[in-house]
Amino acid sequence: MSLKIAITDDHQMVLEGVVSMLQSVDEIAVVGTYSSAQHTLENIGNDEPDVLLLDVNLPDINGIDLSKKLLKKYPDLKIIALTNFEDISFVKRMLKNGVNGYLLKNTDKIELLKAIKTVLAGELFLQSTIQKKLLSQSHDKQVFNNGLEPNLTRRELDVLKAISEELTTQQISEKLFISPKTVETHRMNIMSKLGAKNSVGIIKIAMEKELI
Numbered sequence: 001m002s003l004k005i006a007i008t009d010d011h012q013m014v015l016e017g018v019v020s021m022l023q024s025v026d027e028i029a030v031v032g033t034y035s036s037a038q039h040t041l042e043n044i045g046n047d048e049p050d051v052l053l054l055d056v057n058l059p060d061i062n063g064i065d066l067s068k069k070l071l072k073k074y075p076d077l078k079i080i081a082l083t084n085f086e087d088i089s090f091v092k093r094m095l096k097n098g099v100n101g102y103l104l105k106n107t108d109k110i111e112l113l114k115a116i117k118t119v120l121a122g123e124l125f126l127q128s129t130i131q132k133k134l135l136s137q138s139h140d141k142q143v144f145n146n147g148l149e150p151n152l153t154r155r156e157l158d159v160l161k162a163i164s165e166e167l168t169t170q171q172i173s174e175k176l177f178i179s180p181k182t183v184e185t186h187r188m189n190i191m192s193k194l195g196a197k198n199s200v201g202i203i204k205i206a207m208e209k210e211l212i
Helices: 012-023 037-047 063-073 090-095 109-120 127-147 154-164 170-177 180-194 199-208
Strands: 005-009 028-035 051-054 076-081 101-104
Touching: 005 012, 005 037, 012 028, 012 109, 012 199, 028 037, 037 051, 037 063, 051 109, 063 076, 063 090, 076 090, 076 109, 090 101, 090 127, 090 199, 101 109, 101 127, 154 170, 154 180, 154 199, 170 180, 180 199
Parallel strands: 005 028, 005 051, 051 076, 076 101
Antiparallel strands: none
16 A cells, blocks of 8 residues: 655645655655645645645745644644755744654655655654754753753753654663663653653653753
């Protein structure tokens, strides 16, 4: 069964480029291409994509408001922002509105496919450039507020940072020189303190509290 992908972008060359990139992938079918937010709202219900690749700079409705409208009506839809905008405050606003991934338009086919499969698995996907900016801001904020809000320990902040880098439990264990069981204990403590239910929730709430 093919994964159904739709694309919203007001630049025809971008639409054609992304379609061309995905056409050769057997398990993917591009079911719709939209040139505006209104065009998206009018057609996405009929096309029923699993994932929408969304340009956030549209002529009629911006990506933040459009994603909010779409997810209110289609809560199972996965949205990946595909844009040239690197501003972290913009990234956070998109993610807080339920967007599942954030890619810059310099992405390649391998990374795009990884992003699609990651969000369909219920996880958050951030391009490495965006991750580094978030982590850099995270470090600055932790130095400023000394990690006191919420009350995460220094080691829990280390694990939180590793989770935001999409490292596995084993990779976090090796990076921080602690056992996988200890990593999971820290993860559970972080989830409890932040009121999160899973790793995606950890990232979203950590952004809301400006920890990353």
